[in-house]
Amino acid sequence: MYGLRRHKSMFLLPGLLTLLLIIIFPLLFTIRVSFSGWNVSSPQMDFIAGANYATMLHDSRFWSSIMRLILLAGGTVLIQYVIGFGMALLVWRDVRGRRFWRVLFLVPMMTTPVVMAAIWQMIFHESLGPLNDLLGMLGLTKVAWLTESGPALVALMTVEVWQWTPFMFLLLLAGLLSLPKEPFMAAAIDGADVWRTFWKVTFPLMAPVSVAAVIIRLIEASKLSDSVYVLTSGGPGSSTETPGYYLYIQGLRDQQTGYSGAMSLTYLVLMIVTLTVVAALLTRALKLKGHS
Amino acid sequence: MRPRLYPVFKYTVIAVWACFVAGPFFWAMTTSFKDANAVQGGATYLPWIQYQPTATGWRNIFGGAGGIDVIQPFINSAIVTIAASAISLVLGSLAAYALSRYRFKIGFIKNSDIVFFFVSQRIMPPVVLVIPFFYLLQWAGLLDSIAGLVIVTVALLLPIAVWVMVDFFNGIPREIDEMAMLDGCGPLQTFVRAILPNSLPGLTVAAMFCAVFGWNDFFFAFRLTFTEVQTLPQAVVALNSSIPPWWTLSAAALFGVAPLVLLAIWVERYLSKGNLSGAVR
Numbered sequence: 060m061y062g063l064r065r066h067k068s069m070f071l072l073p074g075l076l077t078l079l080l081i082i083i084f085p086l087l088f089t090i091r092v093s094f095s096g097w098n099v100s101s102p103q104m105d106f107i108a109g110a111n112y113a114t115m116l117h118d119s120r121f122w123s124s125i126m127r128l129i130l131l132a133g134g135t136v137l138i139q140y141v142i143g144f145g146m147a148l149l150v151w152r153d154v155r156g157r158r159f160w161r162v163l164f165l166v167p168m169m170t171t172p173v174v175m176a177a178i179w180q181m182i183f184h185e186s187l188g189p190l191n192d193l194l195g196m197l198g199l200t201k202v203a204w205l206t207e208s209g210p211a212l213v214a215l216m217t218v219e220v221w222q223w224t225p226f227m228f229l230l231l232l233a234g235l236l237s238l239p240k241e242p243f244m245a246a247a248i249d250g251a252d253v254w255r256t257f258w259k260v261t262f263p264l265m266a267p268v269s270v271a272a273v274i275i276r277l278i279e280a281s282k283l284s285d286s287v288y289v290l291t292s293g294g295p296g297s298s299t300e301t302p303g304y305y306l307y308i309q310g311l312r313d314q315q316t317g318y319s320g321a322m323s324l325t326y327l328v329l330m331i332v333t334l335t336v337v338a339a340l341l342t343r344a345l346k347l348k349g350h351s
Numbered sequence: 352m353r354p355r356l357y358p359v360f361k362y363t364v365i366a367v368w369a370c371f372v373a374g375p376f377f378w379a380m381t382t383s384f385k386d387a388n389a390v391q392g393g394a395t396y397l398p399w400i401q402y403q404p405t406a407t408g409w410r411n412i413f414g415g416a417g418g419i420d421v422i423q424p425f426i427n428s429a430i431v432t433i434a435a436s437a438i439s440l441v442l443g444s445l446a447a448y449a450l451s452r453y454r455f456k457i458g459f460i461k462n463s464d465i466v467f468f469f470v471s472q473r474i475m476p477p478v479v480l481v482i483p484f485f486y487l488l489q490w491a492g493l494l495d496s497i498a499g500l501v502i503v504t505v506a507l508l509l510p511i512a513v514w515v516m517v518d519f520f521n522g523i524p525r526e527i528d529e530m531a532m533l534d535g536c537g538p539l540q541t542f543v544r545a546i547l548p549n550s551l552p553g554l555t556v557a558a559m560f561c562a563v564f565g566w567n568d569f570f571f572a573f574r575l576t577f578t579e580v581q582t583l584p585q586a587v588v589a590l591n592s593s594i595p596p597w598w599t600l601s602a603a604a605l606f607g608v609a610p611l612v613l614l615a616i617w618v619e620r621y622l623s624k625g626n627l628s629g630a631v632r
Contacts (some may be wrong), residue, residue, distance in 0.1 A: 066538040067453035074446030074509060075465070081506040082472060150362055162619045163369055166376075166421040169611035170585045174604045177591040178375045180383065181600070184601055189378055192394035202445030221371065229622060253357070282476045285569050289588060306478040311574060316482060323479040330474055338550070 093320035096213075100314070111321035121322055124300045125329065131212070131301065132280035135219040140273055142220070145229025148261070151235045159314050161232070168225035176289035179218045180205065195268045208298035215299055218286050223279070227272055234268030235261075266345040274338050281330050376605075383408045383601035408598030412606055421603055424586040426489045428566060429610075430497055431582065435504035436561035440504075440554065443512025444520075448542055450513075451520035452528065469513040472506065477570045480506070488575060495579045504570050508561045515560060519553030520546070555621045559614060566611055583607045 066275065093111055097104045115121055119175050150160045169174070183204035191201040204210045246256045251332075284303030287293060293300035293308065306326065310319025381396055389395055389402035398404040414420045446469070449455075455462050484503050485494070493499030523546060531545035545547045547554075572582040581589075587607050 061353070067449050067455070069463070070445045070449030070453075070538070070542070071455070074442035074469075074513065077442055077505065078472060078509050080471065081502065082475070083479045088447060088483035088486070088560075089479055125481055142368070149365055154361065154365070158619065160365060160369070161622075162616050163372060165615050165619065165622070166612055167372055169563055169615045170608040171569065171587070171611075173569040173584050174587045174607050175375060177587060177600060177606055178379045180591065181380055181597055187390060189391060189394040189396065213618055221375070225372075233622065281474070284476075284478065289591060289607050301480050303476055306476070310478065310482055319478075319482070323476070326476060327474070330476075331471075334474065 086244065089320045089323055092317050093324055095317040095320075097317045098314045107317070111318045112325070114318060115321055118286050118301070118322075120297055121302070121305060124297070124302045124305045125326070127212075127299075128281065128283065128301045128303075129333075131216060131219070131283065132277055135216050135223070135275045136273060136280055138216075138220050139224045139227045139276060140269070142222045143272075144265075144269070146224075146228050146320060147232040147235055148257075151232065164228050165225045167222050168229065170222070172222055172285045173289050175222060176218055176286040179221075179286075180216070180290055183214050205291055206295055210293055211295065211299045215290060219280070219283070222286070223276060226276060226279075230272040230275070231265065231268060234265055234272075238264050259288060270338070270341045270345060273341065274334065277334060277337065281334070363431070379601040379605050382597050383605060385598050387596075387598075405598075408600075408602035411596070411599040411611075412603045419586055419590060419599070419603065421583065421586055421606055424581045424583045425606075427497065427580050428583040431500050431504055431572075432562055432565035434497075435565050436509055436558060438501070438505050439508035439512045439561050443509050443557070443627060444516045444547075444550070444554065447513050447516035448520055448546060450517050452525070466513065467516055469510045472510040477507075481571065481574045484571070484575060495576045497580055500576055500580065500582075503575060504565050504568060507568060511560045511564060512557050515557040516550075516553060517549060519557075523549055529534060531588045533566045538558070552621045555618055559622075562614060563611060603618055 067232040087260050092104070094108060095104045096107045096110070146164055147154055150157055150164070154160065182190050185191060185201065185203050185206070188204075192202065194201060202210050204214045238261075242260045243256065246260050251259065282300045282303055284307060287299055287301055287304045288307070293304050297305070302322070306322055308316045309322065376398075381398060382390070384398055384404035385395070385402055386405045386407055395401035395568070412419060412421045414422075450466055451461050453463060488494040488496075488499040488503075491499070493502070506588065527549060529539055531541040536544060567584065568582075569584040569588065572580075572585050572621050573588075575583070576585075584607065587600065587603045590603060591594065
């Protein structure tokens with residue numbers, strides 16, 4: 060057809076070029092900066108080869124933030140998946156007030172993470188917050204939720220589960236609603252009970268959606284930093300720091316621009332590699348073909 | 352599990368999760384009607400019984416003494432979110448339509464690689480982008496401006512728009528395109544007059560995701576705007592200090608999250624019909 064070649068570029072190019080223009084400069088800039096000792100106060104951008112990367116290799120604070128992120132993201136995404144799937148199954152069919160529950164279970168996802176983290180900070184407050192008050196009523200000892208490293212991590216995970224389980228719920232409910240009816244009728248005729256129907260029919264049919272939902276959540280969770288900033292500011296000490304937050308401290312607060320650039324790129328590469336491997340493993344484990 | 356006990360189990364689990372979901376909202380709502388005495392005496396829950404409600408918190412966020420004015424940040428957030436979402440939806444659905452209907456081959460790069468390029472931008476941590484953006488906007492004279500914030504927000508939202516729309520367009524039969532072409536429509540006319548009207552559910556879902564991530568962005572606004580342009584999340588977080596005026600913070604927080612909660616209630620019908628399922632395959 061005449062002009063088709065021109066037309067197809069006309070559709071694609073505006074979006075593609077916009078994104079390339081917005082993304083490519085920051086990426087090249089960060090690569091250049093990562094080989095310099097540059098900070099905001101020095102006018103010249105020098106070249107110090109791999110010195111930043113050498114420093115980074117010995118920066119245990121950076122590496123422990125990476126390990127912490129892997130545990131936090133992996134742990135919370137798994138919890139989100141289990142609860143999100145469970146809730147989607149419960150309000151999928153025959154439940155009273157189905158629409159009400161669906162809306163209610165979606166709401167946390169629509170709220171601003173930093174703003175809700177501020178609300179959670181009040182809830183976790185050691186002496187004035189409701190959580191310790193309720194623990195007290197039950198006769199339990201109060202917990203220093205945000206000023207002790209273990210409880211602070213639990214608090215952070217609680218907020219993440221609260222905020223993002225709805226996203227899993229949304230994707231999995233959409234998946235459940237688009238499933239074909241025939242396999243369920245066949246299972247009912249065979250006399251399979253609820254448990255058996257789930258493992259033999261629902262779960263395998265939902266595998267592609269599940270993998271996609273888990274990968275999307277892992278991508279978003281790997282950037283975790285906003286709620287850390289509000290809830291604990293990385294503390295106590297650096298016990299709740301994620302790479303996103305540590306990079307903010309180094310690059311923006313302490314203005315070690317070159318060093319934070321080197322860590323940024325390392326963090327980005329590690330994330331891409333990890334997520335690709337996880338995606339491949341999940342796809343293979345569930346014997347999916349041709350799905351992302 | 353015995354069948355008779357299943358409903359009991361089901362409603363118990365739903366109720367427990369509902370309490371967890373609603374808890375922070377309940378706490379914010381009751382706290383927003385407290386005063387300093389009611390907060391500093393320890394946790395209280397029931398208005399009139401445990402404390403005397405007052406509207407101080409709510410007056411403070413609308414320019415009352417000792418508070419903040421949330422109206423201007425609200426307008427800023429709204430402009431940035433709407434403009435960035437609109438740009439992302441237009442560019443994103445055009446690109447998604449091309450990727451769904453035409454075959455591209457530039458060297459070894461094919462359609463799926465271009466889609467992956469778009470989606471992979473979500474992997475980019477904001478902290479990698481923010482320092483270069485700072486200098487880029489400074490050079491362009493757009494630092495601390497709405498226009499600057501709109502441009503960087505498009506980088507966050509465009510991948511989402513493409514991601515949702517490609518799969519949605521894939522689900523629309525090609526016969527619709529062919530019919531329009533037979534009626535004498537060019538490619539752009541086909542897209543605008545035949546495809547877009549059939550894409551409202553997909554566009555609604557994409558718009559919702561853009562609105563959520565645009566409205567809720569804190570990091571870019573925090574680092575790239577200062578005094579001239581303050582967004583709503585910035586205004587709320589600015590209240591969050593060590594001895595916070597909890598009543599004002601709660602009122603501001605509820606005010607800040609209300610628009611998207613209302614949006615959730617409105618778009619639930621599209622979300623729960625499985626319209627999203629294409630996007631997750």
